[in-house]
Amino acid sequence: EVQLVESGGGLVQPGRSLKLSCAASGFTFSNYGMAWVRQTPTKGLEWVASISTGGGNTYYRDSVKGRFTISRDNAKNTQYLQMDSLRSEDTATYYCARHGEFGVPFDYWGQGVMVTVSS
Amino acid sequence: DIQMTQSPSFLSASVGDRVTINCKASQNINKYLNWYQQKLGEAPKLLIYNTNNLQTGIPSRFSGSGSGTDYTLTISSLQPEDVATYFCLQHSSRPLTFGSGTKLEIK
Numbered sequence: 001e002v003q004l005v006e007s008g009g010g011l012v013q014p015g016r017s018l019k020l021s022c023a024a025s026g027f028t029f030s031n032y033g034m035a036w037v038r039q040t041p042t043k044g045l046e047w048v049a050s051i052s053t054g055g056g057n058t059y060y061r062d063s064v065k066g067r068f069t070i071s072r073d074n075a076k077n078t079q080y081l082q083m084d085s086l087r088s089e090d091t092a093t094y095y096c097a098r099h100g101e102f103g104v105p106f107d108y109w110g111q112g113v114m115v116t117v118s119s
Numbered sequence: 120d121i122q123m124t125q126s127p128s129f130l131s132a133s134v135g136d137r138v139t140i141n142c143k144a145s146q147n148i149n150k151y152l153n154w155y156q157q158k159l160g161e162a163p164k165l166l167i168y169n170t171n172n173l174q175t176g177i178p179s180r181f182s183g184s185g186s187g188t189d190y191t192l193t194i195s196s197l198q199p200e201d202v203a204t205y206f207c208l209q210h211s212s213r214p215l216t217f218g219s220g221t222k223l224e225i226k
Contacts, residue, residue, distance in 0.1 A: 044206075044217060044218075044219050044220060045163070045206055045208075045217040045220075046217070047213075047214055047215040047216070047217075059213055061214045062214070095162055095163075100165075100168075103210075104153070104165075104168045104169065104210075105153065105208065105210045105215060106153070106155070106163070106165060106208065107165050107168070107174065108165075109162035109163055109164070110162060111161075111162050112162055
């Protein structure tokens with residue numbers, strides 16, 4: 001059974017940093033691209049970033065480019081999202097998601113972790 | 120960025136009804152369209168990928184259709200467990216973009 005478990009969320013002040021982790025199990029992690037998607041009541045669902053199987057290719061939405069870094073450790077079956085220079089508009093539930101077979105995005109999702117950026 | 124306009128925002132229907140939800144893309148997305156179901160307090164679940172392919176384990180009452188800019192999710196006979204919010208996603212080009220959601224309730 002595919003499982004994705006996020007951790008690392010919490011309350012952080014504007015301008016500070018936070019690092020999210022996503023532990024994967026139930027599939028061969030190194031064979032799949034991975035992603036982060038966030039959700040707020042006002043903006044809905046937003047793709048944040050994606051990473052290729054080996055980590056050599058990364059992609060970001062414009063609003064987080066230069067501030068967020070997606071990475072992965074295939075030996076630990078874990079992906080990460082380093083979030084720097086956080087802004088209030090980054091407040092959201094962050095989901096870890098898998099890119100499935102044949103390039104189909106987000107075939108499995110974690111339960112999500114809340115990130116609140118506030119002073 | 121490709122904008123996804125989803126309609127209706129809210130839908131109330133009776134058990135057994137046929138239900139349709141629509142997504143319109145701001146440009147041709149070549150059938151790179153997925154549908155997701157999100158129940159209250161849960162993560163989204165993939166229902167349909169690439170317009171009309173049913174994800175493993177999803178009941179056959181769910182189906183998808185469309186081409187170009189216009190896409191439809193159909194539930195052939197609404198069941199009580201289908202109460203949820205439904206989202207479309209275009210993955211034709213980055214940034215991947217979602218529709219704003221359709222909240223489905225039972226009358």
